[in-house]
Amino acid sequence: MQYTTTEGGLSMTVSVYLLCSIFVSSVFYILLRSSRCRRLRLPPGNLGLPLVGETLQLISAYKTENPEPFIDERVNRFGTLFTTHVFGEPTVFSVDPETNRFILQNEGKLFDCSYPGSISNLLGKHSLLLMKGNLHKRMHSLTMSFANSSIIRDHLLVDIDRLIRLNLESWSDRVFLMEEAKKITFELTVKQLMSFDPGEWTESLRKEYVLVIEGFFTVPLPLFSTTYRRAIKARTKVAEALSLIVRQRRKESEAGERKNDMLGALLAGDDGFSDEQIVDFLVALLVAGYETTSTIMTLAVKFLTETPLALTQLKEEHEEIRAKKSEPETLGWSDYKSMPFTQCVVNETLRVANIISGVFRRAMIDIPIKGYTIPKGWRVFASFRAVHLNHDHFKDARTFNPWRWQNNSGTISTANVFTPFGGGTRLCPGYELARVELSVFLHHLVTRFSWVPAEEDKLVFFPTTRTQKRYPINVQRRYGSQAM
Template identity: 80%
Template structure:
């Protein structure tokens, strides 16, 4: 039996080798290695991204094969790109040469009508609607006051020691619920958030309820979230018939003229809650982490925001749009945090046909990965690229960042529609945080799989800088 088993293993390996060799002769594929049969190089990738330094996984392959290489990840042969021109080509040809691709667990939990999974004309309409709701004029006239107020409200409930990543997630969830449905924080929003946490925990599990308890809980939580949102949508439809409208995303959907079903709107809002909850909160946490590790940058940031507060009559006087526009060094902090953190490290796509690029042919049905992280941390494009240096973004600095080099929000038809809103939220958060608190951080480190986060949720000890002044 042992000899028979050995023969079968050798036979399977031989077939795989012949198949791969034939494929390489048929197509002029980028150089690279497929790794082990079936699993490819997935385990090496996961191991690297679970550490605080995943760069060697990419560096070793780029040094050996060049900026575009072949590998095998998550069950599929994959062309991995660290080349900015190729990345931009992939993004700009969404829906033409490349199709979006996500794990089954994420697709099932978000729903078929989520913005992440929409395609064609429906995606274009919904993406445009989302961007129109989160543009500068809407933020200035309708959202800024709520952003500032809800951040201050959360700070008022903090103790002397907080897990910053958890608190940041509460802030971003409450902000997103407010912007989507006009709900202020309360028992309903907190119940919804707790169910939402269970949904997100199921994103990177096997989409098999019988094998994964986490996925089963996520499916149940998803049902509860969808039911809660459906009740809100139905009530708002009744209100709109009676002429009652609200200036929020749900109001825009109901007034758009498109006959969206309840299911479509619920899936759409559920996906936007994901976007607000995970990405912005992580950026808020990492901005504080990087500033804590760079006292000179923190001192300059405090100086900028103390000057803004000095022009106010009291500590809690709301920020105005002119205050936000005056935060020049803050925008340098935001840019550098986005570049270093790489919350979205890249995107997977699937080829819709054989594609010729950079002298190579990528077969139809292959997976491609456009790595933003590899470009952002490449010293060919940013001097001392792996060092946090916000001054590189000041005017007359050495940075030149063409559109295909600096891409923290992606690009093309799937450019993050909330990119401007995320920048404003982070800026207001930093303003309130550095003017209200001084702090020290407990030891913690970054990991990047399955999502970018700190291992201990970044515990910090807080001390109030200012006491409220009477008007």
């Protein structure tokens, strides 16, 4: 998931965080000295300064265009499984594909998902991301059944195509690509979840959403953080707006009317979900699909702009598809399936951008691994980013090179090294949807517009992966491409 926050809010957050971490860290140091911990062979590492650990080094690395040294230096000193102390807790970092797989595959058995308190509070306790056990399994597969290939092919693709074209139609001169992409992905998700077309209601819901997401990485103490207070208020408004819809749809469903969307499926099932459960579920799905996909759209365009040969090849592929169609004709599944180079661009963007750079888990018991022990209760971070950008797994790993995916899986070694959507029982249910949305977006963008960056813009990775200026571009409608 992605989130945003203001710089001011962030520094406030960091200072409050530091105060709060004093307590947590003190407990940790007592724990470390405990005889149980001394007996265990912990993965090697450096716990950094008392109280703050290595948090400040991590943050300052991830606020630059090149955060890699934070992990590289520790891997060189300690190996691919190392201990550090970040965000108030001792944390074992794994940058080893096999260990990452072990972590993902043992979800709910040896490891539990673990989100910061702010995220859990704002998502709501019934969100898929926080569910566990059998209920999680059932809801995960329900979500999958609403975003799988055949549903996309038979139902969602036509709306994806239509809503993307509708948005692009309004573009002229200068646009902030990140903003536009967010609008598109929000509208697509609302349509998929509850069959609403874009309008004032969707836009005002989106504005509240932005505030909710800003609260994700604040300290969840309303007294200390204005951003968190604002986020809580916005969350209440979002919940009220969604509850109204749920109530209305429940009545319709009881009267035998059923819409073929996610809300329809939640209402029609035998589970007897309460309104609150359904609202939490919808809130989380909107968050999960919104920021991630819009960021990947923006970064694909940025990387292509900086790699003109790839952009030319991509344009040729899409012009060929467009040449076979009349102008207003929508893209069909067979068109999507005839975009081999686009799929290389999608893979490479996912690999280099690492929107979700890894996942946090918590050890449920003492876990022996690679000759060490991860103590029960400790946090673990499985870093996808470090694997994706490792030269042992991908040649010239830190260069955007979509052609690497052309003749093989794009990797030197094989399994487990490409995991932008995670894995195991929490594998992203939107993985195919995100790919289709990005492909259709690229199709309409390159066949309708040419563009140049309006300003130099930098990629940063903290608090989220994004460009600092929302990637402003000057667009020009291509000759022969009419507004629809």
